[in-house]
Amino acid sequence: MGDGRALVAASILNADLANLAREVRRVVRAGADRIHLDVMDARFVPNLTFGWGTIAHLRPVTEAPFDAHLMIAEPGRWLDDFLAAGCDSITVHVEVEEPIEPLLRRIRAAGRAAGLAMRPATPMSALEPYRHLLDIVMVMTVEPGFGGQSFLREVAVAKIPQARQLLADKPWGGEVHVDGGVNRETAETVGGLGADVLVAGTALFARGRNAAREVRLMRALADEGYAVELNDGVMPEPRDRMARLASLPRPLAERLRDAVQAGGVPVVMLRGDGLVRADGARDLDLFVPFASSAWVEERHGALRDALQAEAEAAGGAAAAPAAGGADDGGDGRPPTGGA
Numbered sequence: 001m002g003d004g005r006a007l008v009a010a011s012i013l014n015a016d017l018a019n020l021a022r023e024v025r026r027v028v029r030a031g032a033d034r035i036h037l038d039v040m041d042a043r044f045v046p047n048l049t050f051g052w053g054t055i056a057h058l059r060p061v062t063e064a065p066f067d068a069h070l071m072i073a074e075p076g077r078w079l080d081d082f083l084a085a086g087c088d089s090i091t092v093h094v095e096v097e098e099p100i101e102p103l104l105r106r107i108r109a110a111g112r113a114a115g116l117a118m119r120p121a122t123p124m125s126a127l128e129p130y131r132h133l134l135d136i137v138m139v140m141t142v143e144p145g146f147g148g149q150s151f152l153r154e155v156a157v158a159k160i161p162q163a164r165q166l167l168a169d170k171p172w173g174g175e176v177h178v179d180g181g182v183n184r185e186t187a188e189t190v191g192g193l194g195a196d197v198l199v200a201g202t203a204l205f206a207r208g209r210n211a212a213r214e215v216r217l218m219r220a221l222a223d224e225g226y227a228v229e230l231n232d233g234v235m236p237e238p239r240d241r242m243a244r245l246a247s248l249p250r251p252l253a254e255r256l257r258d259a260v261q262a263g264g265v266p267v268v269m270l271r272g273d274g275l276v277r278a279d280g281a282r283d284l285d286l287f288v289p290f291a292s293s294a295w296v297e298e299r300h301g302a303l304r305d306a307l308q309a310e311a312e313a314a315g316g317a318a319a320a321p322a323a324g325g326a327d328d329g330g331d332g333r334p335p336t337g338g339a
């Protein structure tokens with residue numbers, strides 16, 4: 001994962017299909033964060049690609065996450081096969097003629113990320129009934145079925161902000177994917193609209209392209225767009241940045257951790273070099289993903305404050321924090337060491 005915000009998912013639809021394993025290895029080496037797998041059945045879209053068998057054979061080729069994009073008429077009929085093949089996320093189309101909710105529930109029950117995609121003409125409102133079950137909203141900026149089409153800018157401008165809004169009450173892990181015509185010319189636009197994952201096919205696999213250069217350019221331009229349009233000119237935080245939430249004695253730290261994690265945000269609890277209590281035990285430091293820190297502060301800040309007051313009332317420090325402190329170096333990353 002690069003040290004910025006934007007992620008690049010390589011769509012292998014336009015890769016050398018006679019050498020898919022080699023192409024997957026090559027594009028991951030070039031820096032792609034994900035492999036985007038375009039499954040088409042010549043019914044839902046007028047094209048036919050590969051199925052779960054190909055995916056299963058590709059699975060051992062790389063550790064990179066597999067994002068399956070199912071452009072098929074009956075995703076429910078084949079879902080177990082795609083799950084068994086090793087897809088990390090499965091995105092189906094909201095336009096399919098079968099119940100959507102069971103599909104999303106089955107994907108999540110298998111511990112994978114569940115997503116909905118929509119054709120350019122389908123309104124975002126079609127996804128509204130399922131927002132509580134979504135990890136991914138995939139905005140198609142071309143008509144699904146083929147790579148190499150032109151980017152539909154007006155669709156992106158209208159729907160990427162709506163997709164972010166649809167995921168706004170998800171404390172952590174929600175992703176807006178933009179798929180179709182994404183390249184170095186359009187990356188700044190989609191980054192500025194707040195897309196998280198840029199799906200790119202032709203940009204990476206067209207003859208003569210340097211995939212590593214295209215990945216670097218797309219990420220940098222998307223982050224630049226995000227900084228200018230959504231972050232007051234400040235470059236976005238790296239995705240893996242953590243923010244310190246509190247330092248507390250273990251029993252209180254565990255209460256806060258459990259409350260925050262019950263809300264869907266992961267907590268890292270580390271033995272820092274903070275306060276040593278009268279009983280000789282040292283406080284633990286709690287960290288959450290920086291991207292969720294405002295959400296956590298809003299919902300759990302009062303509990304954190306109450307627990308800190310409880311810790312103070314129960315007995316203060318036996319010794320001041322060690323010189324240098326459990327500082328995260330100001331970059332929000334947890335110090336080394338474990339709890």
Ligand code: DX5
Nearest residue numbers: 144145147148180181201202
């Ligand atoms: C189109 C697919 C896209 C497409 C992207 O139906 O869902 O993933 O392959 O290819 P480019 O980047 O060439 O538009």
Ligand code: ZN
Nearest residue numbers: 011038069179
């Ligand atoms: Zn796709």
